[in-house]
Amino acid sequence: MSKRSTKSSTVLRTLFREYYTRAELLLPPDFQLREFAFQLFGSSTYVRHKSFISESELRSYLVQHTPLHAYFSAARYLDPTRTSMEEKGRIGTDLVFDIDADHIPGCEEEAVTYYLCPECGAAYTEPVDKCQHCGAKPIKQVFIPEKCIQRAAHQALLLVDVIREDLGHKNMTITFSGHRGFHIHVMLPDDVAKMGSEARREILQYLLGEGVLLEDLVVTHVKRRRRIYVRPPPRIVEGGWRRRIAKYLASHLRVRDIALFVEGRPHTIDPSRLVAHAEAINKLIEEAVYAMRIYVDEKVLLDLSRLVRMPGSLNGKAGLLVKPLSPNELQDFVLDESLSPFAGLTLRVRARISIGPLEVLGEVVRLRRGELMKIDGARGVFLALKGLVEVVEVD
Ligand SMILES: [Zn+2]
Structure with missing residues (x-):
């Protein structure tokens, strides 16, 4: 030196x-x-x-x-x-x-x-x-x-x-x-x-979201005898990654009644509302799976x-x-x-x-x-x- x-x-x-x-x-x-x-x-x-x-x-x-x-x-x-x-x-x-x-x-x-x-x-x-x-x-x-x-x-x-x-x-x-x-x-x-x-x-694997599958999270529906059965999006009242994804949805979703439902305020929502907005919700869920990963x-x-x-x-x-x-x-x-x-x-x-x-x-x-x-x-x-x-x- x-x-x-x-x-x-x-x-x-x-x-x-x-x-x-x-x-x-x-x-x-x-x-x-x-x-x-x-x-x-x-x-x-x-x-x-x-x-x-x-x-x-x-x-x-x-x-x-x-x-x-x-x-x-x-x-x-x-x-x-x-x-x-x-x-x-x-x-x-x-x-x-x-x-x-x-x-x-x-x-x-x-x-x-x-x-x-x-x-x-x-x-x-x-x-x-x-x-x-x-x-x-x-x-x-x-x-x-x-x-x-x-x-x-x-x-x-x-x-x-x-x-x-x-x-x-x-x-x-x-x-x-x-x-x-x-x-x-x-x-x-x-x-x-x-x-x-x-x-x-x-x-570590949990933080990286290993094993978190998009197909288990997205909104889907089936019609039977003129009735619609919907699988709703993750909600904050749930645990783990579903809770974390719901947090992301609640702060990014522009549709107010669905955002409130995700936050856990109303207990039910008209299934047709979820079907109508499924595409936007699912796009956000896909984003959330990446955005909520934590790299330590x-x-x-x-x-x-x-x-x-x-x-x-x-x-x-x-x-x-x-x-x-x-x-x-x-x-x-x-x-x-x-x-x-x-x-x-x-x-x-x-x-x-x-x-x-x-x-x-x-x-x-x-x-x-x-x-x-x-x-x-x-x-x-x-x-x-x-x-x-x-x-x-x-x-
Ligand atoms: Zn030198």
């Missing part, structure tokens, strides 16, 4: 340390039974098997060691400090869902990918093994359009509904990941937390010893808060500088590459290699952690 970027890393670390002296951490009530893990500045490996008996002990650690990333385990252990799984003695594992904007269908194609040389700052738009200028190995950086993060927020909202209504769990923490996704940590009682990966896979990270859900980002910590990929959100805040989520504890600062930075226009926290940024510029703390830290600028000093 060059001298300049070491200086930049020192400034970033100081900013992180100051943040941790006043950070509002949100820990599970049983955090003493969890393994903590950290990735420190300038290190590619994790410090693992830590445990803390009090929040103040944890805070001292965060201030003293100032990690780039901080996690605790989704599992509870008899002794979280032991290094082998057998010796740790797993009591059970919570449910952890990770919705990342770059895993949502349609968003992968819209992402902008750069390969940046960490030594000389050259930027490539195609994958390269070696920098053509200095021979170093370029690092892949993916930039996701912010509308994809909105889509991820919408998916997280759908998931909160499923966790509450279909899985029956109320005790959960929803967080913005501090980068481009959302995490939902469902605290499970010990008996439920013992469920293995196979049961967790069934949840499979590895995260199935892994019984997974680590969860600590709510209130900083995500070292972007310098944003791992921020707890209520369902209402999730609904109104906007990716902007308010997610950074450094928003009030001004930084002097030097661009390492020429790049742009690039959307950074809701504003368009252009960089010219070697140019010194002043930038607000939120975007400055974001760009520095992405390797696009070096921080010269805090103004």
Whole structure:
């Protein structure tokens, strides 16, 4: 690493340390039974098997060691400090869902990918093994359009509904990941937390709507002896996917009496009304089967010893808060500088590459290699952690 970027890393670390002296951490009530893990500045490996008996002990650690990333385990252990799984003695594992904007269908194609040389700052738009200028190995950086993060927020909202209504769990923490996704940590009682990966896979299949068949859902009818027998559309008073599809219908159907019927208000409806609008209803049902699918990270859900980002910590990929959100805040989520504890600062930075226009926290940024510029703390830290600028000093 060059001298300049070491200086930049020192400034970033100081900013992180100051943040941790006043950070509002949100820990599970049983955090003493969890393994903590950290990735420190300038290190590619994790410090693992830590445990803390009090929040103040944890805070001292965060201030003293100032990690780039901080996690605790989704599992509870008899002794979280032991290094082998057998010796740790797993009591059970919570449910952890990770919705990342770059895993949502349609968003992968819209992402902008750069390969940046960490030594000389050259930027490539195609994958390269070696920098053509200095021979170093370029690092892949993916930039996701912010509308994809909105889509991820919408998916997280759908998931909160499923966790509450279909899985029956109320005790959960929803967080913005501090980068481009959302995490939902469902605290499970010990008996439920013992469920293995196979049961967790069934949840995954349920979220993806595997086995949900369109022909079982659509409105159909038969005529016998001048009477019409209709199979009605799904209604909100039903359970599972039928309930979820009915929710979609209720908010998209333009035919008022049928929308009310789907919502469960009137108990009956004239069958001829359903037959008359069957085509429109069935088109919406088909849409709903796709729109209500939820795409979570499979590895995260199935892994019984997974680590969860600590709510209130900083995500070292972007310098944003791992921020707890209520369902209402999730609904109104906007990716902007308010997610950074450094928003009030001004930084002097030097661009390492020429790049742009690039959307950074809701504003368009252009960089010219070697140019010194002043930038607000939120975007400055974001760009520095992405390797696009070096921080010269805090103004
Ligand atoms: Zn290079």
